[in-house]
Amino acid sequence: MPRTIFVVGSSSGIGLEIVRLFSSKGWNVVAASRNPSASEELQALQSQNAARLLLVALELTDQDTFAPALEAAIRTYSTIDVLLNNAGINFLGAFELLSQEQLRKQLEVNFFGPAQLTRLAIPYLRSSPTETREQSLIISIGSGSGHFAIPLFSYYTASKFAFEGLTEALHHELAPQGIVVKNVVPVGGIKGTKFGANNLPEAEPLLVSSLMGQQLDLSGEEPDRRKVLEKYVAEGARTMGKTMTLSDQAEGAKSAADVAAVVWEAVEAGDGSFRYFVGAEGNPFVEARYGGAVWNDEKYMNKTRQFFA
Numbered sequence: 001m002p003r004t005i006f007v008v009g010s011s012s013g014i015g016l017e018i019v020r021l022f023s024s025k026g027w028n029v030v031a032a033s034r035n036p037s038a039s040e041e042l043q044a045l046q047s048q049n050a051a052r053l054l055l056v057a058l059e060l061t062d063q064d065t066f067a068p069a070l071e072a073a074i075r076t077y078s079t080i081d082v083l084l085n086n087a088g089i090n091f092l093g094a095f096e097l098l099s100q101e102q103l104r105k106q107l108e109v110n111f112f113g114p115a116q117l118t119r120l121a122i123p124y125l126r127s128s129p130t131e132t133r134e135q136s137l138i139i140s141i142g143s144g145s146g147h148f149a150i151p152l153f154s155y156y157t158a159s160k161f162a163f164e165g166l167t168e169a170l171h172h173e174l175a176p177q178g179i180v181v182k183n184v185v186p187v188g189g190i191k192g193t194k195f196g197a198n199n200l201p202e203a204e205p206l207l208v209s210s211l212m213g214q215q216l217d218l219s220g221e222e223p224d225r226r227k228v229l230e231k232y233v234a235e236g237a238r239t240m241g242k243t244m245t246l247s248d249q250a251e252g253a254k255s256a257a258d259v260a261a262v263v264w265e266a267v268e269a270g271d272g273s274f275r276y277f278v279g280a281e282g283n284p285f286v287e288a289r290y291g292g293a294v295w296n297d298e299k300y301m302n303k304t305r306q307f308f309a
C-alpha cells in the first residue's frame with residue numbers, strides 16, 4: 001500500500017520539489033498550500049497524477065484550516081505516514097524598525113502554526129503504519145538560522161531557534177509513541193526556491209533600499225533619527241555583502257532538489273537519526289558549533305562577531 005506524506009508549503013521551492021520527488025516514487029502526496037488553485041505547478045502535477053496527489057488549502061495564520069486539511073487527507077488516503085513541516089517566511093530588517101505585528105506573523109507561520117498542526121496530526125501519525133509496520137515520521141525543515149544568528153535576520157532567527165527547540169524536544173517525547181521526529185536543516189541560501197522573491201515585499205524598506213543600492217531620501221527625518229537610519233543602511237549593505245558568501249549565489253550552494261533528496265533519505269533510513277544538515281560543509285558557524293573542536297561560548301560569539309565586523 002502506498003504511504004502518504006502531507007507537505008506543508010508546497011507551491012514553490014523545497015516543498016514543491018518534495019511533492020515532485022515523493023510523487024515520482026509512487027507515494028500518496030497531500031500538497032497543502034494557501035491557494036492550491038493558483039499554483040500552475042501543483043495543478044500540472046495533479047493533472048498528471050490525480051489519484052495520488054491531493055491538493056488541500058491550508059493557511060498557517062488561520063488554525064481553522066488545519067483540521068479540514070488533515071481530515072481531507074485521511075478521507076482520501078486513510079493514513080498520514082509523514083508530516084512535513086516545510087513552510088516558512090522571513091521578515092528581513094533591523095529589529096528596531098520592524099513591528100511587533102510582523103513578529104507575531106513571523107512566529108505564527110514559522111512556529112505557532114506548525115506546532116498546532118503537529119499537535120492535530122499526532123493521533124493520525126500514531127495510528128498510521130499498522131499494515132506496513134513502517135515508520136511514522138514528522139520532518140521539520142529547519143535552517144542554519146535555527147543554529148546561528150545573523151544580524152538583520154532577528155525575527156527569522158527567533159522563529160527558527162524556537163522551531164528547532166520544539167522539534168528536538170518532540171524527537172525525544174514522541175519516540176515512545178512510535179513517531180520518529182527528524183530535522184532537515186538547509187544551511188545557507190538554497191537555489192531554486194522563491195524564498196527571496198516571496199519575502200522581499202515584506203522586508204523592512206530601509207534594508208531593501210540598501211540591498212538594491214538605491215539612494216534613500218532621508219532629508220525629511222530629524223537629524224538624530226537620520227543618523228540612526230543611516231547607520232542601519234550602512235549595516236544593511238555591509239551585512240548583506242558578508243552574507244553573500246552564504247547565499248544561494250555562493251559556489252556550491254545546494255538546490256531545493258538536493259534538500260528534497262535528503263528528506264527522502266531521512267524517510268527511507270528507517271532509523272532514529274535526528275539531524276540532517278544540507279549545505280553545511282565549510283560553513284563557518286556550523287563548523288564553530290558542531291565541528292568537533294571545543295569551542296567555549298566566548299570563542300564562538302567572537303568568531304561570529306568577527307564575521308560581521
Ligand SMILES: NC(=O)c1ccc[n+]([C@@H]2O[C@H](COP(=O)([O-])OP(=O)(O)OC[C@H]3O[C@@H](n4cnc5c(N)ncnc54)[C@H](OP(=O)(O)O)[C@@H]3O)[C@@H](O)[C@H]2O)c1
Binds near residue numbers: 034060061187
Ligand atoms: N531558501 C533558502 O535559502 C532556505 C534556507 C534555509 C532554510 N529554508 C527553509 O526552507 C523552507 C521552505 O522555504 P523555501 O526556501 O522553499 O521558500 P519558498 O519557495 O518561499 O517556499 C515557502 C513556502 O511556505 C509557504 N507559506 C508561506 N506563508 C505561508 C502561510 N501563511 N501559510 C501556509 N504556508 C505558507 C508557501 O507555500 P504556499 O504558497 O504553498 O502556501 C511557500 O511556498 C522554509 O521553512 C525556509 O525557512 C530556506
